[in-house]
Amino acid sequence: MLGIVIGVAAVVCMVSVGAGAQAEVSEKIRTLGANLLLVIPGARNSAGARLESGTQPTLTEEDAASIRRELVDAQVAAPLLSRSMPLVAANRNWVTLVAGINADYLVAREWQVANGRSFTGEEIASGAKVAIVGSVIIEELFDGRAGIGETFRIGNVPFTVIGVLDKKGLGAAGRSQDDVVFIPLSTAQSRVLGAVRGTTRQALDFISIKVSDAAAMPEMEREIEALLRQRHRIRGDAPSDFRIENPADVLIARGAAVRTLGILLIAVATVSLVVGGISIMNIMLVSVSERTREIGLRMAVGASRRDIRRQFLIEALILALIGGLMGAALGAAAAVAIAWKAGWPILISPWAVILACGFAGFVGISFGLYPAHRAARLDPIVALRFE
């Protein structure tokens, strides 16, 4: 019984968690923007760990510009510099991620300005004190007012809101992507982030590259690598002082990890269902021997062997289905808990429940066959004499 419960729970949990994880991965890939590559400063050693590259700026706006200029498949190459900063509005405080960008970044992320407008070339070039904010900022600083034209301070630099972004929801790190303030990169470098970092103003956090065609992505990774190694004068087999990531790949890998977990759960489910089947067989064998006289009576009043067999098969089936339903409830609860912890959408597939109960029923019938056969084969006389 317990085996059936666990087995069915594992199946329901696995299918639901798998579906939820899959939905979340594809949703995140969608909100990421299609065909996105990131160039991140700092090298990786052979084990894949990040090597800090000291205080040397490894990635600059110039690098981004040259990627855009020299590689035809780079639709945009958007520099970004960011830091967590306190914001102050009239009577509100809020700490958020402040990122210096140019308009290309929103193109790379396929991120629309829902209300207001994006940065002009003039604002980018002159280091204007204007900001585009995510919906969370509107809630936290401006109590949900439209926000356009309102002012707030980052540190002690005043900014004016010119645009509000479309909602994107949770990002890959499980943090809201809408809890963000974008300001022109030049402003960030000269007035807000460059100064407090203690690094030179040119240092970037990463460059986002939107590739024109998904098929060109691997080729693009190689070309960016070659271009930047050349620009950074890295020779021979010396390690690069940057790395290139495909964030969609990272998410897909996470999806694959969930699938691996799923396979593990299938193994658990199989073992549990077999164990459950054996325990059902045991229960039924005990029941048949305890009810030997009853079987004899039933035969005496006209039950055929088939009637007796059917009766015990149905009992085994009911036993298994009760276990199955308990397991389905348990599995659904576990899936909800996992989804809630991981911040995934909760998707309890009714098919998973039907499938799992189907398995349970199948196990019940298969392991009920032998006890039912034993019951049906009893000699009515022997059965009636049984005390």
Add this chain to the structure above:
Amino acid sequence: MPPLVRTIGISKHYPSGGTIIHAVSNVSLSIEHGEFVAIHGRSGSGKSTLMNLLGLLERPDSGEYALKGREAARLSEDTRAAIRRKDIGFIFQLPALLPRATALENVELPLVYAGVPRAERRRTAKDALDHVGLADRSHHWPNQLSGGEQQRVVIARAMVNDPALILADEPTGSLDSSTSDEIMSLFEGLHRGGHTIIMVTHAAEVADRARRQITLHDGRIIEDAVASGKRSLLNAIPLASPP
């Protein structure tokens, strides 16, 4: 019309330890429709075995058996089950009820296996319970009924499918004398209603209430007598010794 029951030299033996017990040997008898027959004899004389043979629960090792003129000694298990379902009503010694079924459900059982639709089944079973005077006990569990009441439920179950032959094995075996008197009156009522009854008993005063008495000894018939009306007279006749 052929007799309802006709056996020619049927025998049943069981291996026991090293020897063979001839529980029923070479029994020939014929019972007509509407008879009320008592099979009488000491414990171990083969009464139950004969009854199980007649009720198609047991297969004879040799001999012929025809029920309603139809060969019945060498049928498959399923055919025998079908005949039991249709033509035979069994009354066993207690406990003969399913403990996890109500009185009504117990009475319904033969109809369930006969494939009678639910509503009709209910109605017929209720009528049968009514007939034995237990209409108000329909939804009681067996352990909520007295021994006499339980036995009446068993009788209702045996007659619910209107069988050609009612077989009762020690129906009063575990009952006190006044209760067993009630049960015997019920049998007499069934007999008057046209039912054919074969009743096994080791108690002479119970056997005396049947019209015809067959006496078994060591698996053989040693006497087969029809009461002339005066029971006391019949009791006075000494048993013939077996040949």
